[in-house]
Amino acid sequence: MRNDIIRANEIRAETMMAMKLIRWAVMGLSVLMALRSSFATTSPWEQPARVLAEQIAVILGPGQAHLTIRNLSGISNDSVPTIRKLLEQDLKARGVGVAEDESANSVRVTLSENARARLWVAEVVEGNVTQVAMVQLSSDEEQHAKTASGLNLRKEALFRSNEPVLAALETANGLVVLEPEQIVFETQGPDGWHEQSRVSVGQRRPLSRDPRGILLPEGGAAFEAWLAGTQCTGSYEPSPAPGQWTASCQPSDDPWPMTQFEQAAVPVKAFFNGARNYFTGVLTPNIGVDTQPFYSAAWFPRAAGGAALVVGSIDGKVRMIENGVSKQIAGTRDWGSDFAVIHSGCGAGAQIVASGSGEAAGDSLRAYELPALEVIAASAPLDVSGAVMTFWPAPDGKSAFAVVRSAANEYEVDRVSALCN
């Protein structure tokens, strides 16, 4: 009994000590986080404040000045006191004291911006002479990423480019990027992507205003690229040595392989209209049904076995071709022109992920299931920061890739995958 009491006291003491340690650790962490937060908040303004203060001090020389700050920029007004404090400190360090009251000299700082960058302007007034100093800040890049609830789609940015991207193919340590007129080989280093090689496609005919292309792995380190009127083959090696990237292209009007995760017994190919932005509707081998011209098509596994071909026609309708019969699918009004089937393993196992239609305010991707002839939304829309230009499944069919063009005409390759609930 006594031993039990001693043991209980020992346990209580140990527990109290542990709780104290935890409390100290939490307090320490809080202090560290507060310090880190404070540093992170002030650090973006330190450098421009220093540069501007330096310019002001050169104009004014040592002395006193009255400082006013106004904010015409997108900087939060909460940050203005911090900026003011930094300016005061930097001015003081250069011999310019900030007077509380009206002074013969005054400095009017305007936190401004133009379409490209932030601009801080100081109007330095000495008597009736006004001189101007200014410093340009690099603009912030804001990341917007929101995932949906339910079956969640998530996206991960892989690659960004200022050039249009038609397709991309992941390799062991790099990326093959298909542009309208070039194939680009990229490798990833610790500091981002590095272009290794660039091969001209040698396009001989004018490109469509909405150019399209596909990249397919061909086993080993080989790949195939298809563009309007051109077919390319190439190879990439695991090593990033520039000499080991090769690609050669030749004119070709051959049908394109259907990139959507192959479910058919015989691989189906589709003829592409090189002067437009869609497939002609002619498939080879013939699947027994006349198909209208279409933007996208994908094989979708059916619950009863086998697969149906889902076709997004240029008239905006989506049809399912199964057993030699073509039927219109309902519920696709919100769909854009591009979709892909992903075998997520969630729900029924496979979903169609479609881009948004032109009727929505912003573009998005959304997963749908297709139990019968009407699609059922399986996820909330995943907003993307731009317009989905093209969308295709990964070679393993479990995820997909999207090319998103931002408002600033920058292209981002995103991997889109599903998380089951």
Added chain:
Amino acid sequence: MFRRFAISFLITMVTLPMAARTRPHYGGTLHVETEGDPWQRPDGIARRLVFDGLTTLDSRGTVQSALATGWETDSGDHRWQFRLRAAVHFHDGSPLTATAVVQSLNLDCPANCPWATVRAVGSIVVFTSDAPMPNLPALLAGDQFLIALTVTEDGKASNGNIGTGPFQVASFSNELLALAANETCWQGRPFADAIEIHAHRPVHDQWLDLSIGRADVVEVPAETLRQAQQQRLTVLVSPPATLLGLEVADTGTLSNPMMRAAIAASIDRSALSNVIFQKQGEATASLLPQSLTGFSFLFPVDRDLNKAHELRGGLNTPTLTLSVQGDGTMKLASQRIALNLKEAGFNAQEVNPGGTPHADLMLRMIPLEGGEPSAVLESVSRSAGTAAIPADASSASLYKAERDFLERHTLIPLVDLPKAYATGARVRDLALHADGMPDLAGASLGDAP
């Protein structure tokens, strides 16, 4: 006011490219109506459909290749060479050559050009000048330097309407310009099969035609933007794309810079913006809008009548002649300016621009083309006779160049104005160029077959 422009800019720039996307359809005829002449310079709506420049500006105003695929300069920007795109043809089938480009540029710019000489060397176009030309690639994207065929392959003079652009002229009669898609356009065939431009159509009639489906794209002058919103038209609004400016001659009485400064101080810009342009413009005293520079507030817009009187110094000046480019709203603006000048002791009499080639004062719209502030400054100042070129690309140099130019008071900035167009329900993917003009070649029709 700036905030409204910023919001309009954001709405226009953000919603268009970021709108969800169904691939554009090919086919159909786009019906466009315009109050002016579709061929007029600098912003005739047909010009950019039929002609291309050596360079072009993307939606952000950044210079991109067009008929030239690349360009190089020497270290001092005194000599530029532009390499021409291969296998480009004019609409009549004749090939685009460096010689054809030089002939077109010489016709476009007989005097006061950004260059001293332009010549063809093989497939390369070479520009030279004693003065540096740092902004030449951006300037060549301007409307005035679009390339037209001047001499056909058989040596005859062209009608001036043959270009390399996405559309070619099919016919022009009874104010109706019919354009057909250029199937072999180097930029890719446009989505629409044809565009019909109904010229010299009053704005009221344009809106009526839009409401009954006879027009797909119509003009919305800045002063009617509010009315268009009230009528729930679908309107695309550009960021500031035009500067309303008063050119002041530096001859006679006005050779005295104090007189010119007095004129600048006497004009009530806010009244012009608020009353004449119905608060849809931005009163400005700077050549470049705030969205381009971020420092336009350094040039105060407030009217200072006392200063105007002080600068005039009680001198009696002869009646000044005032000419106006444009009708309607521009006439109203000039009348208000004449009233402002009278209050400052100046008498201004409106004259017909055709009858008086060198009026003392000229009220006109100046295009603000592009997103490179230095190039826009050069373009605007050059249009007023003196090119202001910053020493380098920094904001401080840009400010200094603009301030030095404005202190001459030979061009008085008054109001920045947007360009706006209303579209019908079947128009898809219509965006505005950096100069505020609609990119009709990139638009498609939702009900196209």
